[in-house]
Amino acid sequence: MDFQTALPFVIMVIKTMVIIFMFILPLVSYSVYAERRISAMIQDRLGPNRVGFAGLLQPLPDALKFMFKEDFTPAHVHKVYFWIAPALAMIPALLTVAVIPFGSMITSGDVTLFGRTFHVPEIGLVVANFDVGVLFVFAIASLSVYGIVIGGWASNSKYPFLGGIRSSAQMISYELAMGLSAIPVFLIAQSLNLSQIVQYQAEHGWSVLPFFVQSMSAFDWRSFVLWVPMLVSFLIFLIASFAETNRLPFDLPESETELVGGYHTEYSSMKFALFFLGEYAAMIVVSALMVTLFFGGWHFPFLPASTLGMETVTSIKYSILHVATFSIKLVLFLILFIWVRWTLPRFRYDQLMHLGWKILLPLALGNIFLTAVLLVLVGKG
C-alpha cells in the first residue's frame, strides 16, 4: 500500500487521536476542575486554588491520586463483570464522539509553508461522517447504561444493586422521550447526518435561534414558524440529557446521599476513575449533540456556512474559527450542566418515571405531529 492510498486512513487515525486525547480527555479533567470551582463559589467557598495559578493544575494531582490508589477488588464480587463494567461505562461515551462534527471541511489544495509546497487533502473535522449519525449516537449512548447496571449487579451488595435498578428504571423512562424529541429536527433538516444538519441550520437559521443564519439576506420566515416546536424539542432533549448523563436532578443511580455512591460504591482507584471519566465524557457528548442539533454546531453567526470553493489557507482559518465556536458553545452547555446540578435537588424515582412517561413522551409525540403539520403548511425550506 503506497502512501497516497494509506493517507485517508492515517488522517482518520490522527483525527481520532487528536479529538480523544487532545480534546475530550483534557476537557473531561477541566470540567471536573470547573465543577469543583463553580460548585464552591455557588456555596460561597473558593474550591481548589493551590496547585498552579488559581488551581489550574489541579487535574494533574487528581489523576495521579487515582493512579496510585490501591485497586481493591472485594471478595464478594462477580469478578468478570466487575472488571468489564467500568470499561462498558467509558467506551460508549468515547465512541459516540466519532460522529460529532467539530468543525467544517478543510478544502483540498496546495499550501506553501516555509518555502515548501504541501498538498493538503480534503479533511472533514468529523471522524466518521455517517448518514445514520444521530441514530448511531442514540444506539451507542444507551449502551452506557449497561456499564452501570452490570457494575451495580456485579458488586453484589445492597447499595450498588439499588443503584443499578434505579439506572435501568431511569433509562426506559427518558430514552424514548429523548429519541422522539430529536425527530422534529430530522423532519426539518431532512437528514440524520449531523454534518448536514449543521449545514442546514447555517443556511436556514439555527433550530432554537433562527435569527442566526449565514448572512442577513438568508433570513427564512419558515424557520420562525418552526421556532415553537423546536423550542419544545430542545426543552425535552435538555431534560432527557440530564437523565442520560446521570446528573442532578436525575442522578438516581449515584445518589451519594442515600446510596453512598450507588453503582460505584465498591469501586476504587482506576476502575472508579473510568466510571468518573465516562460520566463526564457522556456529559460532553450530550452537550455536543445539543449544540449540533439545536445551536448550529460549529457555525458562527453571519459567516458563510460552507468552506467549499475557498482557498485552502482561508478554509483552514475558517476551520479554526469553527472549532473555536463549537468549543465555546460546548463549554457553555457544560457550565449549564454544572449550574443546574448545584441548584436543583434530586427527583424521586417515581417522579422521574411520571415525568418521563406521562409528560415528556406525550409532549414529544405531539411535537412531532405539530412539526409535521407546520411543515406541510409552510412547505419545504
Add this chain to the structure above:
Amino acid sequence: MSVVARPNLKWFEKLYIPVILSGMRITVGHFVKTFLTNLGIRKTDKLHPYLEMSKTGSVTMQYPEEQWTMPEGYRGAPALIKDEEGREKCVSCQLCEFICPPRAIKIWPNEIETNVEKAPKEFKIDMLRCIYCGLCEEVCPEEAIFLLKEYVFTGQTRAELMHDKEKLYEMGGTIARPIMKWKDK
C-alpha cells in the same frame, strides 16, 4: 390533629420552570458575588464576626494564610512562665503531673541555689498526649503554668513534640504577677 392544606398551585407554577429559573438566579448570584469578591472587585460582606478575618469573601478561610484569632479563655498548648525578674514561678510541687488525665506532664524536681524551696530540674510535656483540658493551669498554686492560644504543633519525629523545660519557658514568656515563693527572701 391539624391538617396542613396543600397549596393550590397556579398552572405556571405547576410547570416548575419559573421556580427552577428563580433557583438558578439565586445560585448564579452567589457565584458572581464570591467570584468578584475573590478578584477584589467587590467588597467583602459583613460576615459572622469570627469570619471577618477572611479577605476572599468566602465563608471558608484560606488556612494557613488566614487564621482565626482565638477568643479569650481558649485552651491551647500549656507553657511555663517566669516573673518580671526572670525567675521561675514553678516550685515543682508536681500537682499538675498528678492531675494530668492523660499523664502528659513529667517533672524532675530539684533544689535550687537560693533559699526558696524548689524549681524543676526538667519539665516535660508530651504534646502527643496532651488533651488541652487545662487542669494543670487550674490546679497550679503558684500560677506558673498557663494555657496559650497556640494550638498548631507539627513535627517530623515524636521527639520534636516532647516539649522540654527550655521550650516551655520560651513559649510562656513573662507574666508580672506577685508570686509567693520569693516573698521575704
